[in-house]
Amino acid sequence: MTVTASAPEWTAVLPPEPGLTPEEVVARAEALAQGLIERQAETEQRGFYAEDTHEEFRAAGFYRILVPRRYGGYEFGVGTFMRVVVALTRGCPSTGWMFCLGAAHAHAVATLFDERAQAEVFAGGDFIAPATVAPSGTAERNADGQWVLNGTWKYCSGSPYATHFIGHTLVDGGGGEMRPMLFVAPRSEFTRLDDWHGTLGLRGSGSHSIRIENGRVPSHLTLDTHMSQVDVSGGTPGRALHGNATYGGGPLSFMILEDAALAVGMAKNALDAYEELMRERHTMFPPIVPRTEDPDFQYWYGQAAGLVHSAEAGLLGAVRQWEEAAARGAEHVTPELELRIATICRESVRMSWRAVEAYLFPTAGSSAVRQGQRMERVWRDMSMQQSHAGIALFLFTSAARELSRAHFAAGAGVH
Incomplete structure (x- = not known):
């Protein structure tokens, strides 16, 4: 991947609240979440969260x-985003x-x-772009160098309020070989x-399909790669442009x-629901006492x-x-590091699911x-x-195997 440095001149665009802090934006999410609980049924029925929530x-x-920040964003980073x-x-x-699968792809x-693409894409400040990793559709380059896309991409979570869409397709790489294009x-x-x-x-997740019919996408909004195959250990355009290690971290592990x-978040939701039941209900068999x-x-x-x-x-x-890896430098954001982070996340997913399926769901009670009940x-x-x-x-399935391969390939010749 070629690293493109920033242009010598640019005009910063201030975000709506220049003094907003990460702690404040997380607190706002926690406060707004309380109102979401009672709207879960309507969100499912609609298929996505309401316009006023948006x-x-x-x-x-x-x-x-x-x-x-230079495009009117807050540039708070991965930790703040995941807490929200x-x-x-x-x-x-x-x-x-x-929200996550729409806003994350910023x-x-x-x-x-590169800078040209970012200035164009982030011009509106707010950015919502569902993304899919499965290649679909077709793309052909026209006379002026733009790509003409046609096809349907499924499971585009975040699509109802999307400002953009990030997808993959296959293009002719020469010699009859098809290569992925983002x-x-x-x-x-x-x-x-x-x-x-x-x-x-996830009936209210806004995961609709997106259809493109003779859509035109300029070349500077395409990359000859697949999102899962990007190696950022040699640097990225974003790290060079913004001087922020956040934009040098691994997209796959992100x-x-x-x-x-x-x-x-879902497991916490279930734990909250279970706590409500414990405080409100009694046991069914003697001694009849509050569940707490x-x-x-x-x-x-x-x-x-x-x-x-x-x-x-x-x-x-x-x-x-x-x-920490991103802050240490591009060379530290290796494929092995990304896969190690992935396996940690795997265990978080497993523990979250086990808490619900092994303890909370089966003992909450049939009612x-x-x-329509929160636990259900x-x-x-x-x-x-x-x-x-x-x-x-x-x-x-494959993360453990790929981690082992990356580890032993990195250590080849080291005894």
Whole structure:
């Protein structure tokens, strides 16, 4: 990857609240999350969070957390973003998922693309771009050098309020070989399909399909790579342009941090629901006492709480390793480091799921898992996450194998 330095002259654009701090934006997320709890049913029915929620997120600065400062963003970094994701998901898993997978990709753009592309993409300040990793559709270069795209991309979480779409397609690499191409399509070039319904969980995550018909994407908004194959150990355009190590960290491991943050937020949601039940209900068999005083319920809650807190500690530890490696320099953000972070996140996801499926869901009681109840909903949402390709196919399957390969390849010849 070629590192493109910043141009000698540029005009900074101040964010709406220049003095806003990371602590304040996290506190805003925690406060707004309380209102999301009662709106979970309507969010599922609609398929995405409401327009007024979207405006609250915009006013709170959530869509600018990862946008570079020079383009009117807050440039708060990965730790702040993941804490906001956990907070929102604790209120409503669908809302947290939709927000996360829409706003997170500001990091990829600010890391991988040159100044011309970033100035164009971030011109609006707020940035929401669903992304998919599965190549789809077709792309042909026209006479003026632009790419003409056609196709449909599924599972585009965050699409209802999207300003852009990040996708992959296959193009002719010569000699009959097809190579992946990553692209950023402006909102004017795609249509959101009304096809997000009938799923087990995450029904309000706005994961609609996106269709492009003769959409035009300039070459400077494309990269000859696949997101999962990017190696940033030689430097990135974003690190050079912004002078911020956040935009030199690994995009692959960043995406896996999202998975862990969402899992932790959902598990916290379930733990909160279980605590409410413990405070409100009594045991069914003598001695009839509040659940908070029953040894079995105390045990089940304590077991689940330990797993959830451990999962969160793993997430925060992975974030710390990600940030420290990026700060030490590009050469330290190796494929092995990214995969090590991924496996930490894997265990956070596993612990979050185990807390719910082994302790909270089966002991909450049948009435607590009826359709529309908070515990029932979060169980469906977490079950849906377990089937996600990034979880089932990558984290739970290939990540361990790839970590071993990266480790021994890096140590070849060292005795």
